[in-house]
Amino acid sequence: MSFFPAALETLIEKFAMLPGIGRKSAQRLAFFVLSLPEGEAESFAAAILDARGNVRCCSVCQNLTDAEVCPICASDKRDKSVICVVAEPRDVVSFERGREYNGVYHVLHGVLTPMNHIGPDDLRISELVSRVAAGGVEEVIMALNPDTEGETTALYSSRLLKPFGVKVTRLAYGIPVGSNLEFADDATLSRALEGRVEM
């Protein structure tokens, strides 16, 4: 049973459909939208349509972009011989924020998750293989999350890439900088010990 006007109820339902937003939060958000100054609600709606209509995947690296090729792939200052493979577009942002990495990326848009029926065909793995097959790539860095799905995906992809004679690496596992040994979990500690380097 609904106690709100139909239009408000619809908006609440739309907000409640978003991830991490429950019915109560959706109500609060909908009330906020109603209280927005003239024009703001319109520009919110326009932003949804605009993002949905204009954002697509870069034809090279599959990252989100509003052009045919994303600025990173289009830049001639980036080293095209190194490809950093990430699961999501937001991971690209994490690397770019560091301003350390100068290669290019490849966004898989997910990881292999048999539990949720996400197989190789649901990811952009074949696009990665094509890129490497086209030549000019010397190293592929697997920068996926250090969990079962991420490691499986990295292993699966690296097996497909090895035949092309490319070097496949993964990020180092270890103690996060600025953290405390006391709070490091066993798995991380054992990986850090395994990967120890000479000083």
Place this chain on the structure above:
Amino acid sequence: MSFFPAALETLIEKFAMLPGIGRKSAQRLAFFVLSLPEGEAESFAAAILDARGNVRCCSVCQNLTDAEVCPICASDKRDKSVICVVAEPRDVVSFERGREYNGVYHVLHGVLTPMNHIGPDDLRISELVSRVAAGGVEEVIMALNPDTEGETTALYSSRLLKPFGVKVTRLAYGIPVGSNLEFADDATLSRALEGRVEM
């Protein structure tokens, strides 16, 4: 510095503007909108425009509605001689869910909050006074939150209403049903003791 396409960045900013939504959540929501099936994003945008365009305040009780007068005020089954005064439209929903109350409502759209410069003119108090002045009202129930702002607002309103010879009441304070005495705070306990009734 932005690493996302402009259209996506705009959508993230719009989501981040919502109450309780930080930058990270806004990113997640924006990505979710991008992943919506064809037509869903459009209907989301349409819901915002529709709610914003068609939802207004009932000319009688100031509750949100899509008609000139809300269904509760328009119903001839409701007792128009009792007005329950609430701060927000969602409070009406709380009462209606209980199906116990058969009177009508008056939504103030806030409470007096001098700290945030919200005074009597920012609320729908004058509309309440006009309703009572028009006659036919026997009782006004103040159902505002039991905090400083709520009590101040209730007190202020009741002083304006008293001259019309109307009975002004407030909700009972006490132990919530189903709760545990052990966890009741001092203020609640003392109010519950004060308002004790004979069995």
